[in-house]
Amino acid sequence: MKSKVLNIFLPEIIGKGYKKFWEFKGRYKVVKGSRASKKSKTTALWIIYNMMKYKNANTLVVRKVFRTLKDSCYSDLIWAINRLKVADYWEKKESPLELTYTPTGQKILFRGFDDPMKITSISVSVGTLCWCWVEEAYEITDEAHFNMLDESIRGVVEKPLFKQIIISFNPWNERHWLKSRFFDRKSDEILALTTNYLCNEWLDDSDKRLFEDMKINNPRRYQVAGLGNWGIVEGLVYENWHELEFDWREILDKRKKVKAVFGLDFGYTNDPAAFFCGLLDLEQKEIYVFDEFYKKGMQNTAIYSEIYKMGFSKEVVVCDSAEQKSVDQLRSLGLLRAKGARKGKDSINNGIQFIQDFKIYIHPRCSNFLTEISNYSWDKDKFGKAINKPVDDFNHLMDAMRYALEDYIGQNRLVTLNKNILGIR
Template sequence: MAVVKLTECIAPSFYSAHKSVQSEKITHYWLKGGRGSTKSSFVALEIVLGIMEHPDTNAVALRKVGLYLKDSVYEQLVWATDRLGVSHLWEQRVSPMQLIYLPTGQRILFRGADKPKKIKSTKVSQGYIRYIWFEECDEFMGKEEMDTITQSLMRGGSKFDVFYSYNPPKSAASWINREVEAQALRSDTVIHHSDYRSVPEDWLGAPFLQEAEQLRQTNETRYKHEYLGEITGTGGEVFRNITQRIITEEERQSFDHIRRGLDWGYGPDPFVYLAVHYDRKRGKLYIFYEFYRHRAGFDEIASAISTENPNRSEVTAESAEPRSNDELRARGIHITAAKKGPGSVEHGISWLQNLNEIIVDPVSCPNAAREFSGYELERTADGSTWKSGFPDKNNHTIDAVRYACERDMKKGGVSVWK
């Protein structure tokens, strides 16, 4: 194999990621960034190098739509063999699409997720599939779809490397932007962000750099999203004061202004019970406990509330379900019905927006983290502006928090809850 210096192939921002691959301690690599960041080039190089180094391994490269395989991952991997000076050792086939390492017969296969049966039936004649690459993975329907694929492919081996490369969507509500925040908590996962500024200029060329600079000067927000890979938002985010992080046990022990609220649901809509701490002096709200269930029975609900709230402190509940509230009272839960009033939703959301910070623990409260970070205004039919009013969907935890903080939101001495 031709000797090629690492610095001649991989941009400096990927040196640490390369070391992680070499250490064999990491399984999942979420590689996000803007145009020209060379993240796809990095993945292609790692797969080619890995297969040549480990003779019992193979790879599968995927796109959501199979039609795009040839002009993206296939060409990128062909480029990698050429860049490493080993293209003479690889046979290129287009039908069926694959790259074959001639000395051993190892293969790089290509699959589109629009034909799931082909993925489930993917087999290799020798060794196992160690390397899995989801290119433009934000195009997939969600993490569950990709998990189904990896579960089919990750068989028969002791070490796997799964690469997810993508440009982050603008909206924090996008499933992949939310997912990566959760994945960052895993010990077997690397989250890597890159942009063109760490790439040698001669790799990109003068025209690319000129276009980037022109956009930076004329539309900085678009530049940040397209070239720096930043989540700039759509402009319709309702809560821009959200912080997602682990709330430590030490912090929890110090909470002395705990509020509790619940929002009723059973079938399509979930039942939600939340516990929060309101730090009035600093204008901060900590969301640290959630019970979020579909089709939960009264006994199950009462048990969950009693476990979190053994002292039977007050729980403010949605008032539209008086019989359900009575069922919980009969089971020893101290329920107070939220009071009605005009403009309740707008007033409550406005109060939450004006807090200095809303801290949500994404591990203990994943649904609250999802709903608060993803709650956005809706656009008009022509997409030119935003509809008035707040959308009444995907807001169950938001409603529970509004009820929990009812007494903190009093306006003129009158509660204004729906």
């Protein structure tokens, strides 16, 4: 391929607020930021630009769950290729998911922590695997998994190449290991940055109004989603949960009384559509969360298609009854057993009390559920005292879980009542 000269003004392409990020060459480049802070887009631009600048450099892109990469990091990298006007020099593949710089054969590879063997056994045919981007690192709840990745980026690299792991995430919870490891200690090998929407000069007026409204109406969320500060989590609604790998089909096969339950919370522009897949064991008092989807901008046809592809279109799906037209449309599309949640007075607190009696086991693939349940907390009054009402945030899958379990909440109370009458403890 014959190369052509492209004249671009890099500061105009990447914008402001990331000078240190762009120039740092230490081992760990860590950026926590708010929504719309450009952290993912800037990382994608950095990778594409420097892959073309440094011959023999290869990059590994990682998220906790592999299936989330195509619509996030892969799309951001293609956006960066187009923004830099270098699409003629890159080959795009979706199976396997990878990008190749065609003049040299350098690769951008994609992996998920849900298949750790594929992370630790990566090799490249041209040059060296020297850079790694860990996107949405908040999803990685076990620091040992990150250590495994860190140790796999090893071996000697010849100058001017350098090894670097770029870590980007939203800072929902100050208890996360990322804070103590990268933000609470000083090292020449660590650049720890906090960014927010105020450095994003490409936001339009409606985008800015969204954050200004959040500042007034939800100041707690604004501190994290607006300014990129650490989320302070107190008074969690659920503390009875564990992350655990399990085979949900095996549990269904072995425990004959276990029920599969499904719930759906609708969303569109600002809120995601959230689909909950779980198993309920009333006897053992256990809930197993085994799958999910969590996407914005989904029309009902797309929601049905996603549930169909997951293999659950014939199941009872309990949906948010505030969207009865949507429930009816899902039925007409083929989700014949979709139904609206009954809700009613105190349904939120009754559902919460029911769920609090159970141990909840969450499969690692359910990264959005893990994020919500580790941030879903009780609200406070103006004096800072907790009140018997959850904060209206991090609750899309939490609501979907309640809908899924709705038919069993009253049933469990009846069983408990009968036992008490009979003197059974």
